[in-house]
Amino acid sequence: MPTFYNTKVTSRLMLGTAQYPSPAILAEAFRQSGAGIATVSVRREAGGEQAGQDFWALIEDLGVAVLPNTAGCHSVREAITTAQMARDLFETNWIKLEVIGHADTLQPDPFGLVEAAQHLTDDGFEVFPYCTEDLVLCDRLVEAGCKVLMPWGAPIGTGLGLNNVYGLRSLRAHFPDVPLVVDAGLGLPSQAAHAMELGYDAVLVNTAVAKAGDPVAMAQGFARAVEAGALAAQADPMDPRDMAAPSTPVFGKAFL
Amino acid sequence: MKIIVNGDPLDSDAPTLAQLLEQLGKADAKVATSVNEGFVPKTQRADTPLHDGDRIEIVAPRQGG
Numbered sequence: 001m002p003t004f005y006n007t008k009v010t011s012r013l014m015l016g017t018a019q020y021p022s023p024a025i026l027a028e029a030f031r032q033s034g035a036g037i038a039t040v041s042v043r044r045e046a047g048g049e050q051a052g053q054d055f056w057a058l059i060e061d062l063g064v065a066v067l068p069n070t071a072g073c074h075s076v077r078e079a080i081t082t083a084q085m086a087r088d089l090f091e092t093n094w095i096k097l098e099v100i101g102h103a104d105t106l107q108p109d110p111f112g113l114v115e116a117a118q119h120l121t122d123d124g125f126e127v128f129p130y131c132t133e134d135l136v137l138c139d140r141l142v143e144a145g146c147k148v149l150m151p152w153g154a155p156i157g158t159g160l161g162l163n164n165v166y167g168l169r170s171l172r173a174h175f176p177d178v179p180l181v182v183d184a185g186l187g188l189p190s191q192a193a194h195a196m197e198l199g200y201d202a203v204l205v206n207t208a209v210a211k212a213g214d215p216v217a218m219a220q221g222f223a224r225a226v227e228a229g230a231l232a233a234q235a236d237p238m239d240p241r242d243m244a245a246p247s248t249p250v251f252g253k254a255f256l
Numbered sequence: 257m258k259i260i261v262n263g264d265p266l267d268s269d270a271p272t273l274a275q276l277l278e279q280l281g282k283a284d285a286k287v288a289t290s291v292n293e294g295f296v297p298k299t300q301r302a303d304t305p306l307h308d309g310d311r312i313e314i315v316a317p318r319q320g321g
Contacts (some may be wrong), residue, residue, distance in 0.1 A: 052316025
């Protein structure tokens with residue numbers, strides 16, 4: 001199992017907590033999949049509302065590690081302040097750093113991301129940057145102190161899978177010792193298995209599970225897929241070839 | 257004095273951020289705070305005076321991806 005900032009996690013599946021049909025289904029998705037990390041956010045709570053407090057009670061009951069995000073932040077200043085509020089609230093140095101650069105694609109702003117990551121690392125945060133698969137960007141993030149990288153598979157919420165397999169494979173080869181998590185864009189367990197077969201350490205999924213007709217079944221599907229893919233990566237897969245090669249021995253075949 | 261709490265105007269006589277939270281029934285709630293876009297840790301709320309026109313954000317845990 002991967003280690004994130006000296007914490008050994010219990011599962012290669014990380015789950016978001018948004019958009020489920022009900023809190024009970026969210027909780028069951030976690031229990032049945034064994035996901036070990038839950039992403040959460042910080043948002044305003046109106047006057048007499050208790051929604052945030054109730055939600056927190058549910059997450060605490062799950063007994064999983066909590067990874068707060070800076071979702072929706074478009075500036076470095078906003079992301080840093082949100083991270084500080086999240087640390088105060090959730091009492092963890094972990095932060096999933098999102099600095100969004102484009103409203104339609106929710107593509108990370110690479111320049112703001114590096115600046116915010118440097119600032120937060122200097123301030124004692126353990127940063128999980130939501131990034132693209134760009135090698136140079138990831139180099140800069142590691143230089144800024146990030147010990148985990150979370151490249152997107154595809155834009156958030158699209159379910160398109162791994163849009164740039166070559167880029168993700170290059171990233172794995174370039175950073176053999178940095179835990180890599182495919183974050184965002186996965187729609188199916190087979191895509192999660194593919195990420196693991198590329199040698200990735202974990203995946204983070206939200207919409208694909210929460211918006212499935214049966215989120216609990218889909219969470220289980222993803223959990224099994226990441227294990228299957230991880231086993232395949234460990235097993236040293238065969239090399240593909242163009243020409244057929246018989247698997248049944250030719251020698252000894254009856255002369256008919 | 258008139259302050260803005262989570263985007264809504266509010267008439268308040270709370271001298272500090274801690275007292276504002278108490279008046280709003282959130283003294284013991286799991287929340288984080290900022291004043292005028294600057295983060296205020298929970299340990300400093302009692303020492304953070306409020307002034308007319310201050311913009312206060314009070315956030316709580318919420319679902320996220």
